[in-house]
Amino acid sequence: xxxxxxxRNLQIFLVVMxxxxxxxxxxxxxxxxxxxPCPLCIFQRIGLIVMGVFALMAALFHPKSMAVRLVLWLxxxxxxxxxxxxxxxxxxLQHLPADQVPSCGPGLDYWLDTLPILQVFKEVFxxxxxxxxxxxxxxxxxxxxxxxxxxxxxxxxxxxxLWRIVxxxxxx
Numbered sequence: 001x002x003x004x005x006x007x008r009n010l011q012i013f014l015v016v017m018x019x020x021x022x023x024x025x026x027x028x029x030x031x032x033x034x035x036x037p038c039p040l041c042i043f044q045r046i047g048l049i050v051m052g053v054f055a056l057m058a059a060l061f062h063p064k065s066m067a068v069r070l071v072l073w074l075x076x077x078x079x080x081x082x083x084x085x086x087x088x089x090x091x092x093l094q095h096l097p098a099d100q101v102p103s104c105g106p107g108l109d110y111w112l113d114t115l116p117i118l119q120v121f122k123e124v125f126x127x128x129x130x131x132x133x134x135x136x137x138x139x140x141x142x143x144x145x146x147x148x149x150x151x152x153x154x155x156x157x158x159x160x161x162l163w164r165i166v167x168x169x170x171x172x
Contacts, residue, residue: 005160005164006164007058007062007069007161007164007165007168008058008059008062010157010160010161010164011055011056011058011059011161012055012059013157014051014052014055014059014076014154014157014158014161015052015055015056015059017150017154017157018048018049018051018052018055019052021048021147021150022045022048022049022052025037025041025045029136029143033136035135035136038130038131038133039111039123039131040086040087040089040090040093040131040144041090041131041143041144043082043083043086044083044086044087044090044144044147044151045083046079046082046083047079047080047081047082047083047084047086047151048079048080048083048151049079050075050076050078050079050080050082051076051077051079051080051083051154052079053075053079054072054073054075054076054079055072055076057072058072058073058076066165066166069165070165073158073161073162073165076158076161077155077158080151080154080155080158081155083147083151084148084151084152084155087144087147087148087151088148090131090144090147090148091142091144091145091148093131093132094131094132094133094134094142094144094145096132101132102132111123
């Protein structure tokens with residue numbers, strides 16, 4: 001029996017977590033609950049998708065080369081690192097005092113149509129009132145807080161993946 005922490009099993013775990021996270025966001029929060037994702041939520045999803053795509057490539061192709069594994073790991077790490085940073089910013093915005101919350105601005109679609117991409121990033125990270133709103137909680141945690149916990153767990157898994165890349169299991 002193979003250990004659960006083999007390189008391929010860890011990559012499959014990352015893919016499954018990306019699918020579960022995206023399915024929860026799309027089918028439960030968006031479709032069932034009727035929430036419209038704010039710009040920071042969309043950016044978190046993009047990072048989760050990037051992580052999932054790189055992890056899927058690593059799981060499907062199961063490269064033997066350490067260099068290729070490191071490149072795939074780095075791509076996956078950048079995706080989940082991005083999501084973690086954005087979720088942290090989102091949580092911070094939600095915990096600002098009411099008088100310090102930025103006002104609601106135009107939507108992400110408008111920004112993408114009218115502003116250069118670097119300005120869009122600046123506007124998104126400045127936050128808006130819609131990003132500071134807490135629409136739903138589970139066990140006392142807002143959606144961005146839950147996301148931050150998940151993304152932090154996935155960062156730990158990335159640490160295990162790196163360990164498997166630099167220190168593979170000896171073949172028996």
